[in-house]
Amino acid sequence: MTPSPRVQYDMASSRPQQANLADILERVLDKGIVIAGDIKVNLLDIELLTIKIRLLVASVDKAKEMGIDWWENDPMLSSRKRDQVLEEENRELKERLKELESGA
């Protein structure tokens, strides 16, 4: 079957060309078997390194700059952001209205 023009496949068996860093990071950092849920590192006692990497990476400003921020994609947060946008717009509109009415 011929793929429709709007479908793009990346079929390479090694690193897929289309698999960008985000595709890989969201899987290797956020998925996969994890030893423990929290930073609980005690080299001497248990000889085991366990790191909750998401927390560590989340503390990195550089990562945020680059947009690696899926741990922040909490629906609450994004809806709050949307509300802020609406409020801002509402405020602008009121000001604009005042301007127009005083000018008329």
Next chain:
Amino acid sequence: MSTGLYFYAICRGVTADDLAGQAGIGEAPLRLVDQDGLGAVVSEVDLDEFGEDGLKRNLEDLAWLETVALAHDRVTRLVAEKAPTAPLRLATVFLGEASLREQLAQWHERAERALDRVEGRSEWSVKAYVDPEARGEQSQDEPAPEGMGAGKAYLLKRRAATLRRESLAEADAATADEIHAALQGVSVAGRRLAPQDRRLTGHTGEMVLNGTYLVDETRVVLFKSAVDALAAQHVGVRVEVGGPWPPYSFASLDEQ
């Protein structure tokens, strides 16, 4: 220098020969630690780099993170192409083989079940984008009705634009839900990941779906046909398929 064992993945049925000549992070040779029929794919890493302090420092270095993530993915892929594989999360490092074996023994039954779930299956990514410009954010400039003041006309226009944006966003969400549901129907399991940030990916348009699906090898063709059909059904939606991936999103130990 003291070294630790970087643990890439658990697998079943891979032999030491399969890994012969293959290198992992820092070009260190890959090794197989076999424990009761389950294999741990590991390579030695320097604990100055991968110990607690080293990791905290290095994880803040995106270039380092990228190199390690790519190597982790490359090794996991290599193993997943040969046998059922459950990838570990990035930077799982054991200080010695004894503690690693102990952990493997402890995970044994759950790991067997995880491998059963992914055997003969692989992960496929499907992303859907809409391009707000291509579908036309037109109809901005309708003339104001006769006798309406400029202020009111302006407000009405802004309000209409807001409503239009909201209804488009709703339509996009419905499109994404529909595509995801349809793909779940032709896969063993499906999950939605958070849409990616275009500053990182450079994609154009709005990513409305970042889905990932566990697909039976015998049904990959069917899965792709379903993607084609969905793309054809949704005009203005661009669909991108990626895979096969090792089953990162579906090989967790804690599912029953």
